[in-house]
Amino acid sequence: MTEPARRTLLLAAAAAAGLGAAGCTSDGGGEDGGEPGTAASAGASSSDTPAPSHGPGGTPTIPPKPPLPTASPWPLARTEVEPRAKGAAVRLLEALGTWPRGQQGPGPARERARARGVPPAGAAHLVARAAPLLTAAPEATVRVIAAQYGGLAGDRASVLVPLRQWRRAADGSVEDGGATVDVRLTRTPSGWQIRDLCPSRPGRSLTRPGALIERTVTHGRIHLPPAAEADIRAGHLRPAALRALLTLAESYDIDVSVVHTGHPRNVFGTSRLSDHTRMRAFDVWAVNGRTVIDPTTPDALIDGFMRAAARAGAYRVGGPRLLGRGGEVFFTDRAHRDHLHMAFDSDE
Structure with a gap:
């Protein structure tokens, strides 16, 4: 699609x-x-202008744009x-x-x-x-x-x-x-x-991106907006997060919203550096075609995705509800009613 x-x-x-x-x-x-x-x-250009054709009598005709x-x-x-x-x-x-x-x-x-x-x-x-x-x-x-x-x-x-x-x-x-x-x-x-x-202002794409990046940006179940795709092609998402995305895509259709650029540098209202800035996090706005903010999206779908992200290695998982007792992994707040946040504590 x-x-x-x-x-x-x-x-x-x-x-x-x-x-x-x-x-x-x-x-x-x-x-x-x-x-x-x-x-x-x-x-690149999504549509090239076709060459002029010729009408009756050989008169050139310019195709419509x-x-x-x-x-x-x-x-x-x-x-x-x-x-x-x-x-x-x-x-x-x-x-x-x-x-x-x-x-x-x-x-x-x-x-x-x-x-x-x-x-x-x-x-x-x-x-x-x-x-x-x-x-x-x-x-x-x-x-x-x-x-x-x-x-x-x-x-x-x-x-x-x-x-x-x-x-x-x-x-x-x-x-x-x-x-x-x-x-x-x-x-x-x-x-x-x-x-x-x-x-956002992503960097240049890597000349040799490697198999992990190529698998992520071409995966049929991982949907990336332009800036997020450019971030990944430029090497601005750490391997642990890339591997988790691929693992999650084995079971879910994933619409990513933000990876690195275009996200605030610090955690809002604090001086703490964001995991997005560290290139250790990605956000998701829809799972299996169901938006996180939609009140008709099943809780079980979103909660299951959050738990799967933790099993895939995320050390912080944010979403619209606090799962279990929260603890060191899961959290919720007003800002995460409309998306899921997955962060990783490794650069490898």
Whole structure:
């Protein structure tokens, strides 16, 4: 199943269930026990412009350009912990990364931000921060793949948004890329306000990635958004985590959300370095095609996956419920109602 088709299936399931300023390198993701207490282009051109054909009498005819995928707004679950924070993050990125022909560039992007309620000064800052998404392509479309909390601490929030973007190339073909963006928000009397955007910036792919990386990025049951795939191809996930992913994929279909870049550097509200920053962790937003946040997803499915992750070597496993007595392995908090966190304490 292609990624767009898979996303459509997941969104349809979500809809049926009733889903309706600190710097980005500080305040990490809340994965070590929760609230206190850049752009990656993955994949080549998805469609080449065919050569001109000839009509009656030998008159050259120019074939039509392939259309961009249509925009598809991300649905918010009725069980969201902070729906207005997540909604503000998602809708702004959808607006910034999608434009019709002739509306490229920072000027129109600032107008789109202001249309989402961002003040003029704030719009200029956010557009500058979103530069990796704002190419010179004459038209583009963004689709959000997933949206999860990177941390919730009082009046501050981090929302992590893996997305895919299709852009019109100079030759008329369609280029397929994407990023994961850490969106920072602050709660004000008028609601949640976006203060900063931090797009992922994975490193270059390894020249010789090795069998473990190749097996992970090509596995039919491991689904990776562009930034997560780029992170793994660049060697930014330790072998213990890669082996666990492959072990889990023997029994589960896994939708990964975040691996390394695009995630906050520190555990949210603390000075502790995140396991994502150490390249020892990955997050999952759906298992067997069922999203973690969906209230109709069976508890047994998610709980079974969490226990399987611990058996596969994870030393910290976070999710929407505390399993057993918790102890040193399992934890839960408000930020992990919408995703699962698996961390490993080995670099090997």
